[in-house]
Each structure stands twice: as structure tokens, then as C-alpha cells.
Amino acid sequence: VAIDVSRTSLDHHRWLKEEYDLANLELHRLPIEDVSTLGGDFDLIVSSGVLHHLADPLVGMSALAEVLRPNGVIGIMLYAKYGRLGVEMLQGVFREMDLKQDQESVDRVREALAVLSMDHPVRSYLEIAPDLQFDAGLVDTFLHGRDRSYTVDECIALTEEAGLAFQDWLLKSPYYPHATGDTGFLAGVTALPERQQWSIMERINFRNGCHFFTACHPQRPKDTYVIDFSGDSFTRYVPEFRHECSLEGARLSRYDWSVDLNVDLLACAQQIDGERPVAEIVDMVNRRRKGAGPVALLSLDGARQAFRFLWELDFIAMGIRA
Ligand SMILES: C[S@@+](CC[C@H](N)C(=O)[O-])C[C@H]1O[C@@H](n2cnc3c(N)ncnc32)[C@H](O)[C@@H]1O
Numbered sequence: 015v016a017i018d019v020s021r022t023s024l025d026h027h028r029w030l031k032e033e034y035d036l037a038n039l040e041l042h043r044l045p046i047e048d049v050s051t052l053g054g055d056f057d058l059i060v061s062s063g064v065l066h067h068l069a070d071p072l073v074g075m076s077a078l079a080e081v082l083r084p085n086g087v088i089g090i091m092l093y094a095k096y097g098r099l100g101v102e103m104l105q106g107v108f109r110e111m112d113l114k115q116d117q118e119s120v121d122r123v124r125e126a127l128a129v130l131s132m133d134h135p136v137r138s139y140l141e142i143a144p145d146l147q148f149d150a151g152l153v154d155t156f157l158h159g160r161d162r163s164y165t166v167d168e169c170i171a172l173t174e175e176a177g178l179a180f181q182d183w184l185l186k187s188p189y190y191p192h193a194t195g196d197t198g199f200l201a202g203v204t205a206l207p208e209r210q211q212w213s214i215m216e217r218i219n220f221r222n223g224c225h226f227f228t229a230c231h232p233q234r235p236k237d238t239y240v241i242d243f244s245g246d247s248f249t250r251y252v253p254e255f256r257h258e259c260s261l262e263g264a265r266l267s268r269y270d271w272s273v274d275l276n277v278d279l280l281a282c283a284q285q286i287d288g289e290r291p292v293a294e295i296v297d298m299v300n301r302r303r304k305g306a307g308p309v310a311l312l313s314l315d316g317a318r319q320a321f322r323f324l325w326e327l328d329f330i331a332m333g334i335r336a
Contacts, residue, residue: 015052017044046074055083062091062226065172066161075176079231082178085238088229089184092172093163096216097223100136101155102163108156115157120149123156138221164225166213173229181239183212184226188219190326194319241332243322246314249296252333253321254288259329266329273327278312282320286330292321 016039018024024041031039042052046064059078065071071092078088104126113119130136145151164172166189173180183189189212193200203214216222230239242248255261258269264280265272275283281302285295296317303309312320324330 096220178229179232181228249293
């Protein structure tokens with residue numbers, strides 16, 4: 015079931031429905047605020063790039079919460095404050111110049127982008143926003159007229175004010191300090207509570223143009239969704255490579271970047287098959303090492319560090335099996 019308030023957007027979805035033969039997709043012209051009038055409830059709700067355009071995003075978020083099933087999940091994408099500072103500067107400029115949503119205004123926007131210096135704050139956003147090649151993308155980004163952007167703390171506040179529990183970021187790497195080997199600033203950040211780490215790191219990794227996070231009802235037991243490396247429950251998680259991640263030799267790649275793995279990381283990564291829990295992987299690694307002679311065994315802390323590293327960098331997802 016998909017909803018949108020705009021006829022043009024729905025027409026596009028009708029075209030996509032045909033193109034990909036999505037026979038069971040229902041489309042409704044409906045504001046998100048009225049989603050309960052559909053009369054259904056849902057296991058998974060995805061709202062990407064919508065709530066930040068509403069007159070009152072909390073009304074939209076609360077409406078979604080109302081139709082979420084008890085163990086369901088909501089995935090939300092909102093604009094991120096710091097990655098869009100340059101966009102907000104230019105939106106202000108175009109507002110002052112009274113630009114509208116018409117061809118002449120789009121031409122003015124293109125001309126403005128062409129005269130920006132190479133270190134203008136909007137440059138980092140231009141690099142990560144492929145829709146800006148198109149007029150519609152330029153209008154949506156610079157001439158929309160109504161949008162706002164969110165910090166980490168504001169995403170969490172919106173979630174909690176709607177009566178939901180914040181679960182996690184879909185892509186985690188911008189929010190963690192990745193302090194392996196660091197004893198200075200990053201190690202200091204790692205010592206802070208997790209939410210504070212996220213809030214600090216979004217100002218260090220300022221290029222993030224949007225936040226994508228998940229939320230659920232607060233009654234849902236935390237151990238069914240929180241990935242926790244502090245105790246030894248992580249040994250029961252089942253790691254699996256995320257979309258478009260692959261291991262070739264000692265090089266682990268995502269579609270956008272890659273890292274060379276050290277001996278422990280490589281030994282763990284080689285045993286990840288989406289079926290074995292961490293404990294079994296550690297056993298396998300150590301059985302091989304015992305057979306191979308005097309090699310240091312993989313400790314529980316070594317495994318914790320290795321899997322945490324791979325998870326925080328979005329190479330693996332951790333499955334929690336009932
Ligand atoms: C940036 S587009 C995102 C579209 C789609 N979710 C995606 O990820 O490609 C924002 C969409 O939100 C829709 N929208 C804006 N206000 C809405 C509302 N109150 N209820 C439902 N849809 C709304 C717009 O019509 C537009 O199609």
C-alpha cells in the first residue's frame with residue numbers, strides 16, 4: 015500500500031507499478047496525516063523524504079505510529095541539518111530574490127550554482143545528490159518553499175514525541191567515531207554514551223545530507239532489536255553481509271568504498287555466511303588457528319572489536335534470532 019498527496023507523484027508510481035509489474039501494489043491519494051482512514055495496520059512503514067515537508071511533522075509521525083502493528087517497524091528519512099547548511103544558505107538567497115517554481119527560476123538556480131566557489135558549503139551536498147541534475151531535483155532542493163532539517167537529537171525527539179522508541183540508523187558509519195588505534199579525540203568520543211557519540215559525530219562527519227532511521231513501539235522488547243556489544247549477547251547474533259558488500263582476498267568492499275582487513279577481521283569475515291552465529295565463527299577461527307601452529311587465538315574481546323567494526327562501518331547486519 016502506498017500513499018501520496020500529489021497526483022503527479024502518484025502518476026509516476028502508477029508508471030513504476032506497470033514497469034515493474036507490481037500487481038499487488040495499492041496506490042491511494044491521501045495525506046499522511048489521514049493514513050488511519052485506510053483502515054489497516056502495518057508491519058513495516060517507510061516514509062522517505064516526506065515528514066520534513068509537512069506543516070507539522072509530529073502530526074505525520076504520530077499518524078504513522080497509530081497504524082503501526084505492535085512489533086512493527088517504521089523507517090523514516092529526514093533531511094540532516096549539517097549536511098544541508100549550504101542548501102539552507104542558498105534557499106534563503108532564492109527566497110530573498112523571490113524565485114518561484116518556474117523555468118526562469120530554475121535557470122537562475124543553475125546560474126547561481128555555476129558561480130559558487132569550490133569551497134562553498136553547498137558543494138559537499140551537490141556531490142551526494144544525484145537528483146540535482148534534473149529540474150525537478152533543483153526545485154525540490156532549492157525552491158520547495160517548505161522543508162526543515164534535523165539534527166540527531168531532533169530525530170530522536172520527534173520519534174519520542176510521537177510515542178515511539180528510536181531504534182537505530184539504517185546506515186551507521188557517519189554516527190560512530192571508529193576509534194580503532196586512536197587514543198586522542200576519537201577515543202574520547204567513544205567513551206561517551208552512544209547517543210552523544212552520534213550527536214558529536216554528525217558534526218564531525220558533516221556531509222550527511224539525510225538521516226534514515228527506524229523506530230518501533232516502546233512496548234516492543236529491546237532485546238528483539240537493540241544490537242549490544244557491551245556484554246556477551248553479541249556472540250548469539252548472526253552476522254550477514256549487507257547489500258553490495260563483498261570480500262575479495264583481504265579487501266572488503268561496499269558499493270561506495272573498501273577497507274583492507276587485518277588478520278582477525280579477515281578470519282571473522284571469511285566465516286560470515288548469514289547462518290552462523292558469532293560464537294560458532296569464533297570457534298571455527300580458533301580451531302583453524304590451533305591446527306595452524308603457534309598463532310594467538312581470537313579472544314572474546316577480539317571478536318567483539320572485529321564484529322563491532324564491521325557493523326559500525328555498514329559492512330554487516332547483525333541478525334537477532336528468537
Ligand atoms: C521528496 S518526495 C519523496 C517521495 C518518495 N517518498 C521517495 O522517497 O521517492 C516527497 C513526497 O511527499 C509528498 N507529500 C508531501 N506532503 C505530503 C503529505 N502531507 N502526505 C502525503 N504525501 C505528502 C509529495 O507529494 C512528494 O511526492
